Amino acid sequence: MAGLATPAVRASFLTASARRGLSSEVFRWAVAPSMVGWGGFLLFAANGIALQFCLSPATGEFQGVVSAFRAALTGLDFRTLGFNWALMLVAMMPPLLIPMITYVSAKSFVDRRDLAIGLFVGAYASVWVAATATAVLVLLALQTLLMVAGLSFAGGLVGASLAALWQISDAKRRALNRRHGVKPLRASGGAANVDVLAFGGLHGWRCVRACAPTMFLPMLGAHGLMTMAVIFIVLLGERMTPRPRQLGAAVLLVLSGILTLAAPHAAFG
């Protein structure tokens, strides 16, 4: 039954532990995609290509907030936005899934582990795509409000501060706890596929509840690799730490927001 075995990495210069790690579902589904995402961003940065996650609110004379929002909406470059957001999700989210990928793998028959994880990740990602699309509209609306109020320059600090407040709230703690929840998974047939899809969707929703403000709000202002790295460190740290103390994360977020006031956008790209 060699076909059942996990594909083995046979490079002889690697230790047995390293070979096992590279052959694992966690590497295939979490570590490798994240490396690709971050590699892409570093490549962009090295070539001076600025990251675009939102939004350049329209400028000029408008008859109120609504018309400004409409103008900004029509000016969106969906292709660039979609690509950048997809890359961001690929870079940031898979490492947060390592415990759940481990769980789904362990609870599945060996010969359907990759299928189960794939369905789980697919459902999870679908929820995040929907959340991201919603977030783009919300961010655009908030940016428009800031622009009309003449506060566009402070978007980064406002967003990071709101994210920091969320980080230290009881609601965040409850959402994080809920995100640790797992579901029993049936083992065979269509029921097994249904269960991992449902679990992926549920976990995606729980993850959005816990992480979306932290992830999206700092994007209100100037952003780039530094902002993304701060968000990634905060999210990964709280995922890997039991009962994380969030004050440090909140301070880090606010500091990154303050830096957006001082440094031009290009400095973060």
Next chain:
Amino acid sequence: MAVRVRKSVYALPAGDTTLDWYNKAVKELLSRPIANPTSWRYMAGVHGARSSVTRPTGASTYWDKCQHSCWYFFPWHRGYITAFEAVVADCVAKLGGPSDWALPYWNYSEDTTANPSARSLPPAFVGKTLADGSQNYLSSIRNATINLTDAIVSLNALKVKAFGGPPGGGAAGFGGPKTGPNHPIGGTSGALEDTPHNVVHDAIGGLMADPDTSPLDPIFWLHHCNIDRLWEVWRNQGPPAGWKDATWLAQTFDFHDAAGNPITFACSALLDTTKIMHGYSYDSTPVATAMISDPTQSSPSDSQPTQTAELAGANAETISLVSDPVTTTITLALDRTTMSFSDAAKTKPSNVFLNLENMTGSGVQGNIQVSVAPAASGADPLVVGVAGTFGIAQASDPQGDHGGSGMTVAMDITDFADQIGLSDGSATQVSVTLQPQPQPEVDSSAPDELADVTFDPGSPSIGIGRVSLFFASDPDTAAPTSTPPADPSTLIA
């Protein structure tokens, strides 16, 4: 100063005053205010406390920290009971008692032909008053007439060679899944943590059946002293090379010493019992065989100290247990594993684990007797063990640390593989019968100082998400021990 010797509570000679002084110390420690780190209630809160208890200022570093369902179960509890022992010994000395007081252990697994009382509470812990009419501070809210069954005190766990179980569950490992620190109970517990640890907690009942109240019962400490001793028994059997790693060795835990000063233990400092605080040893553990030469050193980086496990079959429905037995059927898919007892081309499993996954419930639920039989064979079910539910309420709390996932018991049923047709691959289905055990009647004879601590088990109701069978293999890079482990029953004096 010589290390203290922890003795079997049933082997204390006539006229020995160890428990008399323990009784007096409990009274003294109960009188200390909860904010005092050496008070009875503070030390109990380090394990866990009900949400209704107001946490003392600054206690967040120390309270609600018991490690369960992970491979830090043993070291955290070792640090915990040793710090407790230091406090009690200091108290005993100040009260005029012996300067070498040590915590006794309750070896409930002892052969009953040698000690017919082994399965019962030590007599000093029974009764609200002492012979002189004064209050017995070793009494508590619990089942005082307990008679533990052989299944509850089984030491089958000592046969599990791997210390760390796989992080995703399936197999238990001797010490629990190789995860980060984990509080409270939730996920899969280690083999010895399940039995006898969890099931003894449940069988004693009352305060002992809830992790948030159990250390308020003086018998808790004798129970955990025995669990700590069994870790030494397992280690002295000759653990596989690389049973721990650098991360495990570096993990630290915070307690207080006898003076109430903070003290931090790294796991690496918790391996040699003679060097932890005052130092201690046990009157009865087997002579070490094939021990790693330097127990403070990490294993080679290439080691793989955890078991691997593969799903071999599962049932298809969730289960609700109240009081009647429920039978469910596991459909096996032995051709879908890379392990087999009968196919020489596959890896031979070292262990077979029956998993009761995602067990949820509220209150205190008690033990479940587990039986298996080849489905539709007409054969009598074989009782393979008892599953505990200690900590099920905390594990099931949707707002709790585990998001309401519940707890999983991974029961080692390797000894029954032949009888249910796993060894020759003939089995296609296995029926599993789950029989909730009646809640023990509890006797409310706790000291007056604990009158505010009540016990209400709530309604019996346990949900089980899935019942499954896993094949497990021991670490593939483990060095063979020089001597095969002896039958555990011969190791327990």
